[in-house]
Amino acid sequence: DELISQIAAGEVVERPASVVRELVDNALDAGATQVTLRLLAGGVRLISVEDDGQGILRDELPIAFKRHATSKIGNLRDLESVATMGFRGEALAAINSIADCAILSRASGINDAYLLDGRTGELKPVARSQGTTVEVKELFFSTPARRKFLKTDATELAHCIEAVRRHALARPDVGFAIWHEGKLIEQWRRCEQTDPLAALDQRLSDVLGPEFLAQSIRVDWHSRQTSEFSSVPLRVWGRVGVPDAARSRADQQFCYVNGRFVRDKVLTHAARSAYEDVLHGHRQPVYALYLSMDPARVDVNVHPTKIEVRFRDSREVHQAVRHAAEDVLAAPRA
Numbered sequence: 658d659e660l661i662s663q664i665a666a667g668e669v670v671e672r673p674a675s676v677v678r679e680l681v682d683n684a685l686d687a688g689a690t691q692v693t694l695r696l697l698a699g700g701v702r703l704i705s706v707e708d709d710g711q712g713i714l715r716d717e718l719p720i721a722f723k724r725h726a727t728s729k730i731g732n733l734r735d736l737e738s739v740a741t742m743g744f745r746g747e748a749l750a751a752i753n754s755i756a757d758c759a760i761l762s763r764a765s766g767i768n769d770a771y772l773l774d775g776r777t778g779e780l781k782p783v784a785r786s787q788g789t790t791v792e793v794k795e796l797f798f799s800t801p802a803r804r805k806f807l808k809t810d811a812t813e814l815a816h817c818i819e820a821v822r823r824h825a826l827a828r829p830d831v832g833f834a835i836w837h838e839g840k841l842i843e844q845w846r847r848c849e850q851t852d853p854l855a856a857l858d859q860r861l862s863d864v865l866g867p868e869f870l871a872q873s874i875r876v877d878w879h880s881r882q883t884s885e886f887s888s889v890p891l892r893v894w895g896r897v898g899v900p901d902a903a904r905s906r907a908d909q910q911f912c913y914v915n916g917r918f919v920r921d922k923v924l925t926h927a928a929r930s931a932y933e934d935v936l937h938g939h940r941q942p943v944y945a946l947y948l949s950m951d952p953a954r955v956d957v958n959v960h961p962t963k964i965e966v967r968f969r970d971s972r973e974v975h976q977a978v979r980h981a982a983e984d985v986l987a988a989p990r991a
């Protein structure tokens with residue numbers, strides 16, 4: 658089982674940022690309103706993710722490290738419509754097989770907190786407020802060959818920050834903080850606005866800078882009718898950058914499907930087509946676009962990292978994104 662977990666780890670964990678992504682996914686699935694990441698040496702020596710979510714009951718702590726133990730889906734039908742970030746139940750088991758792990762947790766409504774040592778399985782009482790902290794030390798310590806592939810601490814740190822940034826842009830309602838070597842290096846406060854578009858604007862400004870907000874246009878599009886296949890309307894929202902060649906940046910292209918950051922050719926191509934059609938340009942578009950759609954019409958279980966998706970009908974999605982972006986890009990601006 659240890660070996661199988663190590664093989665799974667090879668697919669899920671490429672570098673510290675992969676661990677960060679999985680741990681933050683779990684924190685968000687647990688309903689956290691504040692997520693704090695602490696790193697040493699770019700995450701190679703320590704990755705600690707602390708949340709104020711629902712926590713884990715004492716008796717369920719040992720299960721968290723077990724392979725394919727997920728509390729999130731009960732049957733195959735659930736897999737058709739996953740609403741949580743995680744559902745495969747392999748991340749913690751995989752990470753525990755290639756690093757020194759510990760979970761500290763206090764479940765909601767419970768007065769005691771416990772620490773589980775992932776190596777020894779030892780469980781002991783600790784003091785903490787409601788929520789969970791997962792600590793991952795000395796990543797790849799037992800697989801020196803993998804460790805050699807890591808880049809400098811600064812590069813690994815940059816990837817870790819990027820991983821949190823992707824989550825932060827999906828969840829303006831959650832606060833995030835990143836500490837490295839004892840110093841606070843990023844902090845994005847939770848946005849209190851009740852209007853989700855206003856909250857998103859605030860978060861985009863905090864994370865990508867006020868320039869992004871000033872030089873982009875709001876998108877808020879939804880299919881006029883539901884399709885013959887689905888009664889859930891397709892919605893595309895977010896912001897696209899106004900064309901300004903000098904400022905266009907390749908690292909400011911964010912796409913989300915049902916709250917999940919994805920890299921997808923259909924979406925990238927649709928956004929690019931909108932720019933080309935309206936502006937006859939070949940500039941690198943800048944955007945943060947969010948799709949919400951019938952979860953049964955998109956498969957997120959394509960790759961262990963869940964960064965790739967497969968749409969049932971990619972034409973429908975392509976057209977939606979293209980129309981959404983074209984509408985605002987073509988509109989006259991004040």
Ligand code: ADP
Pocket residue numbers: 679683684686687708710711712713720721722726727728729742743744745746747748749750789790
């Ligand atoms: P998955 O997220 O796919 O279910 P993981 O290996 O990431 O699998 O986590 C295993 C289980 O551990 C989760 O299903 C959840 O029950 C529990 N868990 C992990 N992290 C947290 C957390 N931060 N708060 C509450 N429960 C957690």
Ligand code: MG
Pocket residue numbers: 679682683742743744746748
């Ligand atoms: Mg998970």
